[in-house]
Amino acid sequence: MTQATFTATGHLVLDSNPIEPRTVRVAIAGCGVVGGDLVRLIRESASDVLTGDGVRLEIVSVLVRRPEIERGLPLSPELITSDVSRFQSASADIVVEAIGGTGVAREIVEDALARGARVVTANKALVARHGAELATLAARAGGRLDFEAAVGGGVPIVRSLRDSLSSSGVVALRGILNGTTNYILSRLAEGTPFDEALALARRLGFAEANPERDLNGSDAADKIAILSWLAFGIDPARLAVRTRGIVGTADRLAADAKAFGGVLRLVAEARAHSGGVTAAVEPTIVSADSELGRARDETNVVQVKTRWNGTVTTSGPGAGGRPTAAALLGDVRSAARPLAVGIAAGAVGSGRAEPETPPARWVVSIRRESGVGSELRAELRHTGVHADRLEIDSESGVIRALLDPAKWDRVDALETRLRRAGFDPVVSRYLV
Numbered sequence: 001m002t003q004a005t006f007t008a009t010g011h012l013v014l015d016s017n018p019i020e021p022r023t024v025r026v027a028i029a030g031c032g033v034v035g036g037d038l039v040r041l042i043r044e045s046a047s048d049v050l051t052g053d054g055v056r057l058e059i060v061s062v063l064v065r066r067p068e069i070e071r072g073l074p075l076s077p078e079l080i081t082s083d084v085s086r087f088q089s090a091s092a093d094i095v096v097e098a099i100g101g102t103g104v105a106r107e108i109v110e111d112a113l114a115r116g117a118r119v120v121t122a123n124k125a126l127v128a129r130h131g132a133e134l135a136t137l138a139a140r141a142g143g144r145l146d147f148e149a150a151v152g153g154g155v156p157i158v159r160s161l162r163d164s165l166s167s168s169g170v171v172a173l174r175g176i177l178n179g180t181t182n183y184i185l186s187r188l189a190e191g192t193p194f195d196e197a198l199a200l201a202r203r204l205g206f207a208e209a210n211p212e213r214d215l216n217g218s219d220a221a222d223k224i225a226i227l228s229w230l231a232f233g234i235d236p237a238r239l240a241v242r243t244r245g246i247v248g249t250a251d252r253l254a255a256d257a258k259a260f261g262g263v264l265r266l267v268a269e270a271r272a273h274s275g276g277v278t279a280a281v282e283p284t285i286v287s288a289d290s291e292l293g294r295a296r297d298e299t300n301v302v303q304v305k306t307r308w309n310g311t312v313t314t315s316g317p318g319a320g321g322r323p324t325a326a327a328l329l330g331d332v333r334s335a336a337r338p339l340a341v342g343i344a345a346g347a348v349g350s351g352r353a354e355p356e357t358p359p360a361r362w363v364v365s366i367r368r369e370s371g372v373g374s375e376l377r378a379e380l381r382h383t384g385v386h387a388d389r390l391e392i393d394s395e396s397g398v399i400r401a402l403l404d405p406a407k408w409d410r411v412d413a414l415e416t417r418l419r420r421a422g423f424d425p426v427v428s429r430y431l432v
Ligand SMILES: NC(=O)c1ccc[n+]([C@@H]2O[C@H](COP(=O)([O-])OP(=O)(O)OC[C@H]3O[C@@H](n4cnc5c(N)ncnc54)[C@H](OP(=O)(O)O)[C@@H]3O)[C@@H](O)[C@H]2O)c1
Pocket: 029, 030, 031, 032, 033, 034, 035, 063, 064, 065, 066, 067, 082, 097, 098, 099, 100, 101, 104, 122, 123, 124, 149, 150, 153, 205, 206, 208, 209, 318, 319, 320, 321, 324
């Protein structure tokens, strides 16, 4: 291989003495949608990695639950195992975790970090719950933890927040962090029924086996907690994220969004203030031509508002095997470089997770046989929340109110009262 260096006078010198490529041993835990695509990508990009980094990535072990099934992957069968201790004894330099959850995945990550290995993971649940302690473990043992693929799929937000934006004075984050729900909401806006939209998302590999965590907002809550860690130094496990999803309400919320001239998105948000950090994931009505409104299908978007660098927006494919595998490979290559030391996330800072309730606008809708708005008006009066507009759709019996800015506790009180009175309310943020 030819090496290019610069002399002290700035002249480029090409050294024709070939440098022996280093072999870096990689073990991959989990070989499903993401892990399988990572295996393919490592094979396909072998010559790029060799030329670019002078590194040969050698897959030394692959852990799965069912070693007997045919995966159609360029892997010799003896590398595949379901035996965790055999996988661990492969003594890899880099361990990739693509299993998911906080069971075996955590065991594997802890073991690898404890022996000083570099760990790359796509697992947001693990990083959101145990990221701070895992980073400490990595620091103690001289290992490293990277998790670009855990947030935003192929959107390079983790590294940007940690490196480039860390000196820009980040004050707030807002974005679409769940590709599955965004795909489903995009289909609903076109008139596709919810069940059909979910089936399509599954077929395309965007929806995980059990999409509950996508639909109830927990997946996006984990991701905004991880980004809050990187942006504000808060322990993600301690951040209480106000979380509302679209389970059982997606069709109605989408209709409310249309009635008020916007489109529905599941928006995650976090902001720093003097008391700590406030974070939420909520169905939100946004204008169709806004950055969030234009993000369709599995696209993820992250807007980072900073003190010194304005608002920086990053977007791209937020789900699917290949984009996620590409993010994993980026971390693997970075960890394989000789000078790559340290840990991905800094130590946990002093940020506190104290919920504040910034006033926001909301749309509340109820269903009434009679289609009369007097009940909703009475409940609004009772809770001291004012409506800017009230619309009655007498055909469907839906009554919608666009509220003046109100804090969380007010709108929560209104929702509780409406629910108790049997009005079956749905609530969305309004950012149009
Ligand atoms: N899919 C996406 O679009 C996406 C996007 C971003 C991040 N992620 C994250 O990536 C990770 C993997 O997701 P995925 O969609 O690839 O999941 P998946 O298709 O269900 O793959 C999971 C893999 O883990 C293996 N596995 C499960 N339990 C195991 C156990 N107890 N012991 C050993 N192996 C076990 C499975 O083995 P078998 O194959 O034998 O069943 C399978 O190979 C998760 O953390 C997920 O949140 C996924």
